[in-house]
Amino acid sequence: QVxxxxxxxxxxxxxxxxxxxxxxxxxxxxxxxxxxxxxxPPGKGLEWIASVFKNGNTYYNPSLKSRVxxxxxxxxxxFSLKLTSxxxxxxxxxxxxxxxxxxxxxxxxxxxxxxxxxx
Amino acid sequence: xxxxxxxxxxxxxPGQTARITCGGNDIGTKSVHWxxxxxxxxxxxxxxxxxxxxxxxxxxxxxxxxxxxxxLTISRVEAGDEAxxxxxxxxxxxxxxxxxxxxxxxxxx
Numbered sequence: 001q002v003x004x005x006x007x008x009x010x011x012x013x014x015x016x017x018x019x020x021x022x023x024x025x026x027x028x029x030x031x032x033x034x035x036x037x038x039x040x041p042p043g044k045g046l047e048w049i050a051s052v053f054k055n056g057n058t059y060y061n062p063s064l065k066s067r068v069x070x071x072x073x074x075x076x077x078x079f080s081l082k083l084t085s086x087x088x089x090x091x092x093x094x095x096x097x098x099x100x101x102x103x104x105x106x107x108x109x110x111x112x113x114x115x116x117x118x119x
Numbered sequence: 120x121x122x123x124x125x126x127x128x129x130x131x132x133p134g135q136t137a138r139i140t141c142g143g144n145d146i147g148t149k150s151v152h153w154x155x156x157x158x159x160x161x162x163x164x165x166x167x168x169x170x171x172x173x174x175x176x177x178x179x180x181x182x183x184x185x186x187x188x189x190x191l192t193i194s195r196v197e198a199g200d201e202a203x204x205x206x207x208x209x210x211x212x213x214x215x216x217x218x219x220x221x222x223x224x225x226x227x228x
Contacts, residue, residue: 048218
């Protein structure tokens with residue numbers, strides 16, 4: 001069964017760049033499938049951030065597109081998220097997930113990592 | 120942009136049936152997926168492609184989708200079903216992106 005684990009700093013200063021990594025276990029990321037980042041501000045709902053498909057195409061939430069990038073590192077079997085110019089509104093639990101199907105559902109999720117934006 | 124609308128809350132007695140709706144313009148033409156999230160945990164996929172269930176999800180969970188409304192139905196509700204439920208689609212109308220509904224808090228009385 002696929003396992004995902006997010007990692008990264010729990011505290012980021014305003015205007016800096018948030019960088020997170022999702023390590024994938026028990027599955028070779030280069031074998032296929034798509035991958036995604038999703039976040040959830042405290043007490044609020046889920047917000048999709050970005051996806052990278054197995055063909056290399058990347059897709060971003062239009063509201064975040066100018067600040068976000070997603071990439072895959074097959075040598076380390078992980079994928080990453082970068083979000084620039086963060087503000088307090090970027091404070092959230094960040095989840096990584098595997099994506100399945102042409103209509104893109106999320107079948108495996110990491111436990112999440114809380115990122116707080118504060119000086 | 121495409122919007123998915125869910126009722127914020129729903130209360131059901133144990134043993135009864137819960138129907139959680141997800142409204143969207145012509146949502147019946149899209150594939151809808153549903154997630155259950157318990158406090159402090161990551162979401163869990165419970166229904167995909169409108170009505171298919173992952174093997175580990177009980178048959179009590181079922182889905183349907185037609186017109187402007189998709190529905191997640193939970194039969195014989197149990198205390199352990201108390202959670203937040205989110206619908207999700209992958210929108211191709213203008214760009215490729217995932218959209219979540221605002222979530223429904225299911226309370227088991």
